[in-house]
Amino acid sequence: MRIFLDTANVIDVEDRLITKVISGVTTNPTLIRKNGEDPDVVYKKMMDTEIEDLSIEVKGDIADDLIANGIIYNRQFGQKATIKLPCTPHGIRACKILTSLNIRTNMTLVFSVEQAILCSLANATYVSPFVGRLDDIGEDGIALIADIAEVFCHNRSNTKILAASIRDPLKVGLAFAAGADICTLPPVVFDDMFKHQLTDAGLKQFAVDFGINV
DSSP states (O other), X not given: OEEEEEXXXXXXXXXXXXXXXXXXXXXXXXXXXXXXXXXXXXXXXXHTSSOSOEEEEOOOSSHHHHHHHHHHHHHHHGGGEEEEEESSHHHHHHHHHHHHTTOOEEEXXXXXXXXXHHHHHTTOSEEEEBHHHHHHTTOOHHXXXXXXXXXXXXXXXXXXXXXXXXXXHXXXXXXXXXXXXXXXXXXXXXXXXXXXXXXXXXXHHHHHHTTOOO
């Protein structure tokens, strides 16, 4: 199991790296735009932290542009960079070629087993099913994780399942139970994983027993 943070806020990342359980970060243009920053500036700040895996969404409508931009980021940031590509014909082609160049890839906007199969055939490093967005339209995002995991297991796929669009801590547990290798979480969801009323009650009792005023 691995946990990534889904954010473009470097301070959010740095504040949580002290836990030593964050393995990477995923970003996207929407998150970066909300912060009003230049994407390349954000990527450089992220790379200066202790994270070893940053998913970077690259520009391009055709495979050649996606490949070229993926190579540029790989040259700039080395093996810390994972290139995010859309699950489209051009994205799949770019994935196949970038993978052959030993560049990590993350196939994003995946909403079906069929799409996940294509990503695996393109030798993607990660496939990112969007759990929350499926739940929003009345489909079962966790069930999709389980279905992809079953297909990948039967066919010995090396592509890892990166559960994305996770909206609450409960879904983290369910995603891992369904077969996800990684969950990428907004910082608030990561923080909420620590919380339980019995933990709070126990800490309060420990404080009393230690003679600490609470």
